[in-house]
Amino acid sequence: MSTAYKVQINRKWCKNCGICLAFCPKNVFSFDEKKKLQIVNEIQCSGCLMCEKRCPDMCMKIIREEE
Amino acid sequence: MSYLDYIKEKQFPLFTCAGCTHGTVTNTFLRVADELKLDKENTVIVCAIGCAGRIPTFLDFNVLRVTHGRALAFATGVKLSRPDVKVIVFMGDGDAVAIGGNHFIHAARRNIDITAIISHNEIYGMTGGQYAPTTLQGFKATTAPYGMIEPAFDVCELAKGAGSTYVARSDVYHINHLHKVMKNALTHKGFSTLEVITSCPTQFGRRNKMADPIKLVERIRDITVTQTAAEKMSVEELKDKIVIGEFVKTERPELTEIYEEKLGKLRKN
Amino acid sequence: MAKYELLQGNQACALGALKAGVEFCAGYPITPASEVMEILAEKLPETGGRFIQMEDEIAGMGAIIGASVMGKKVLTPTSGPGFDLKQENLAFAAMAEIPCVVVNVQRSGPSTGGATISAQGDLMQAKYGTSGDSPRIVLYPNSVKEIYGTTITAFNLAEKYMTPVILLMDETIGHMRENVCLDEFDNVEIINRKFPDVAPENYHPYEPDETGIVKLAPFANGKGYRYVINGMHHTIDGMPSLTPENIYKTISRINDKVERYKEDIWQWEEQQTEDADIIIFAAGCVSRSASEAVKQLRAAGHKVGLFRPISIWPFPDEPLAKAIKNAKMVLVAEMNRGQLIHKVKEIATDNLKVVPLNIYDGTVIMPEHIIQSIKEAAK
Ligand SMILES: Cc1ncc(C[n+]2csc(CCOP(=O)(O)OP(=O)(O)O)c2C)c(N)n1
Ligand code: SF4
Ligand code: SF4
Numbered sequence: 001m002s003t004a005y006k007v008q009i010n011r012k013w014c015k016n017c018g019i020c021l022a023f024c025p026k027n028v029f030s031f032d033e034k035k036k037l038q039i040v041n042e043i044q045c046s047g048c049l050m051c052e053k054r055c056p057d058m059c060m061k062i063i064r065e066e067e
Numbered sequence: 068m069s070y071l072d073y074i075k076e077k078q079f080p081l082f083t084c085a086g087c088t089h090g091t092v093t094n095t096f097l098r099v100a101d102e103l104k105l106d107k108e109n110t111v112i113v114c115a116i117g118c119a120g121r122i123p124t125f126l127d128f129n130v131l132r133v134t135h136g137r138a139l140a141f142a143t144g145v146k147l148s149r150p151d152v153k154v155i156v157f158m159g160d161g162d163a164v165a166i167g168g169n170h171f172i173h174a175a176r177r178n179i180d181i182t183a184i185i186s187h188n189e190i191y192g193m194t195g196g197q198y199a200p201t202t203l204q205g206f207k208a209t210t211a212p213y214g215m216i217e218p219a220f221d222v223c224e225l226a227k228g229a230g231s232t233y234v235a236r237s238d239v240y241h242i243n244h245l246h247k248v249m250k251n252a253l254t255h256k257g258f259s260t261l262e263v264i265t266s267c268p269t270q271f272g273r274r275n276k277m278a279d280p281i282k283l284v285e286r287i288r289d290i291t292v293t294q295t296a297a298e299k300m301s302v303e304e305l306k307d308k309i310v311i312g313e314f315v316k317t318e319r320p321e322l323t324e325i326y327e328e329k330l331g332k333l334r335k336n
Numbered sequence: 337m338a339k340y341e342l343l344q345g346n347q348a349c350a351l352g353a354l355k356a357g358v359e360f361c362a363g364y365p366i367t368p369a370s371e372v373m374e375i376l377a378e379k380l381p382e383t384g385g386r387f388i389q390m391e392d393e394i395a396g397m398g399a400i401i402g403a404s405v406m407g408k409k410v411l412t413p414t415s416g417p418g419f420d421l422k423q424e425n426l427a428f429a430a431m432a433e434i435p436c437v438v439v440n441v442q443r444s445g446p447s448t449g450g451a452t453i454s455a456q457g458d459l460m461q462a463k464y465g466t467s468g469d470s471p472r473i474v475l476y477p478n479s480v481k482e483i484y485g486t487t488i489t490a491f492n493l494a495e496k497y498m499t500p501v502i503l504l505m506d507e508t509i510g511h512m513r514e515n516v517c518l519d520e521f522d523n524v525e526i527i528n529r530k531f532p533d534v535a536p537e538n539y540h541p542y543e544p545d546e547t548g549i550v551k552l553a554p555f556a557n558g559k560g561y562r563y564v565i566n567g568m569h570h571t572i573d574g575m576p577s578l579t580p581e582n583i584y585k586t587i588s589r590i591n592d593k594v595e596r597y598k599e600d601i602w603q604w605e606e607q608q609t610e611d612a613d614i615i616i617f618a619a620g621c622v623s624r625s626a627s628e629a630v631k632q633l634r635a636a637g638h639k640v641g642l643f644r645p646i647s648i649w650p651f652p653d654e655p656l657a658k659a660i661k662n663a664k665m666v667l668v669a670e671m672n673r674g675q676l677i678h679k680v681k682e683i684a685t686d687n688l689k690v691v692p693l694n695i696y697d698g699t700v701i702m703p704e705h706i707i708q709s710i711k712e713a714a715k
Contacts, residue, residue: 013081018086018279019088053094053243054088054239054240054284056094057090058071058081108560110556111405124576128562130565131402132564133401134424137398137425140396141401144362144398148360152555173390173391173395
């Protein structure tokens with residue numbers, strides 16, 4: 001059984017500051033050409049919650065899913 | 068319960084600028100509140116003016132938002148009149164140690180059971196980027212166009228000198244550390260001071276070649292050192308660093324308890 | 337049998353506050369007001385209340401508001417430069433509609449002026465000392481017994497109208513001693529603020545019912561009324577808001593309530609005004625001399641009367657207009673350079689002569705001063 005994580009961004013609150021992206025150890029995020037936050041590597045997420053805890057706008061949610 | 072149960076979701080998103088890490092302090096506070104199962108009903112949050120002072124109005128507690136710098140004076144009235152209530156004060160650095168400096172040192176001296184959480188962003192955000200008493204020498208502000216020439220306050224030293232019985236500093240990069248010390252500050256009995264290094268991309272960053280919010284958080288990562296690391300560093304090496312850690316953890320009679328102990332027996336009927 | 341006791345003005349104020357149910361006092365020492373808090377420091381622990389000496393007057397004002405937000409009846413005493421420092425948070429109390437009583441025992445200013453010197457320099461400051469338009473109820477008694485009663489009224493009005501009330505005194509009456517009987521206050525009415533009468537989920541703290549008076553639940557009330565109190569313009573929920581609608585509503589509400597209930601707030605005394613050609617307008621310690629002057633002038637056959645406002649603000653303009661309707665002259669005697677005379681002039685008709693008597697050298701206006709001024713003006 002392995003653990004997977006689902007990354008959820010509350011787009012209504014997200015200001016695309018990039019703090020989650022910059023300090024994600026697994027490079028789960030990137031900016032698109034308009035500097036909008038994208039989830040590009042969800043599969044790599046290790047559930048460290050660094051993005052969720054640092055987000056200044058409370059819009060990141062990491063959901064643990066058992067497989 | 069989730070940490071978001073402690074906010075007024077309808078009022079969100081926050082009014083703050085993109086990447087304003089005052090919000091990170093809020094984030095941590097909400098998690099700690101959730102962990103400690105803080106009683107919304109029996110907790111009073113006092114805050115004042117400034118970006119840091121406005122955020123608490125978005126929280127689902129009893130919130131008293133007062134005049135700039137005076138939060139601790141009001142909080143003293145709240146706590147002394149209702150010692151059973153938990154009192155938490157959120158302040159910006161200008162709020163806490165410039166205009167509110169006198170209230171801060173006296174609240175610490177009295178050791179009244181209040182937790183003061185001070186967001187240190189080195190600038191006056193709300194009013195458009197004037198220097199704060201915490202702005203480091205050389206950095207620019209609208210009122211320091213040639214760079215700050217005054218020395219900065221060390222908020223934790225000030226708190227220590229004034230008698231705060233819990234004093235800690237953390238920052239928004241070292242998020243787990245922040246969580247740990249915030250929990251300790253909030254469960255400490257007596258006056259607890261938590262200084263958090265935050266960042267203001269709009270007013271501080273833009274003027275100091277760090278407009279990108281990420282750059283500012285990287286700077287915090289790079290200039291902060293832990294107490295243990297600091298012990299092994301020379302004065303020279305520590306020159307431009309900010310030490311994070313718990314500096315004071317002591318016990319001393321708490322004001323409302325002494326009041327009850329010494330004066331409670333005078334109560335008639 | 338009536339009980340008499342020798343009381344000082346400031347002492348009567350402290351005792352009146354206790355009678356009114358004061359539960360919290362915070363202050364910073366200043367002559368000639370310190371006795372008020374010294375007495376409360378001694379008495380409050382006996383009644384289960386709390387006293388604290390704060391680091392300055394700003395903090396004293398802040399602390400009492402904090403305690404009032406928790407539902408307590410609160411008071412802070414001060415004078416002169418201390419009253420200057422109260423202004424910032426006084427405006428907060430007016431804006432956020434927090435009941436509190438601020439005692440200002442006037443001394444000679446500006447600045448340090450003279451700590452033990454009597455004056456009436458703060459009559460306008462008491463109303464207009466803060467930024468923005470805000471309401472003020474200001475009461476100014478003139479005897480030890482009246483200080484006691486007016487202090488109780490000050491608390492009652494604060495709680496009833498959810499607003500700060502200023503109790504003005506002056507060094508003379510604050511430090512004066514009189515033998516008084518307070519028996520008549522044994523069953524005096526004591527008013528407490530109202531608790532919300534709607535369920536917490538329908539509660540909007542800053543949306544008053546038809547009375548126009550907000551019902552602010554004390555914080556941590558254990559009944560689920562949880563909200564924001566905020567000195568910024570706010571919504572009905574107390575949240576910061578700068579929409580024209582909210583700004584207009586807030587400023588109107590806090591001011592209109594005092595205007596609307598002014599007849600309930602007004603207090604004044606008239607002595608022999610019915611047939612008077614000359615009316616002396618005087619408050620506080622000066623009104624005592626004025627009363628004596630009326631006696632002496634009447635004895636000499638002059639038709640002189642006294643109008644003494646007890647509520648300085650809201651200014652009792654209608655009662656005054658009525659009292660001076662048939663008079664030919666009003667002498668406004670004040671220990672300042674002329675403050676309330678402007679209000680008197682505002683309502684004076686064209687054929688009424690308004691004459692100032694201003695003494696501001698630190699001596700108290702005596703009956704002789706008043707008699708002499710009247711004689712000169714009548715020439
Ligand atoms: C008595 C008073 N003086 C000045 C101001 C203007 N003012 C508002 S916020 C502020 C400083 C804010 O800086 P800080 O406390 O560091 O908080 P930040 O906005 O950076 O979070 C000032 C000077 C005020 N509101 N009241
Ligand atoms: S840290 Fe939060 S606000 Fe910033 S980009 Fe990430 S999810 Fe959006
Ligand atoms: S001005 Fe600065 S402190 Fe204020 S919200 Fe914007 S980033 Fe935050």
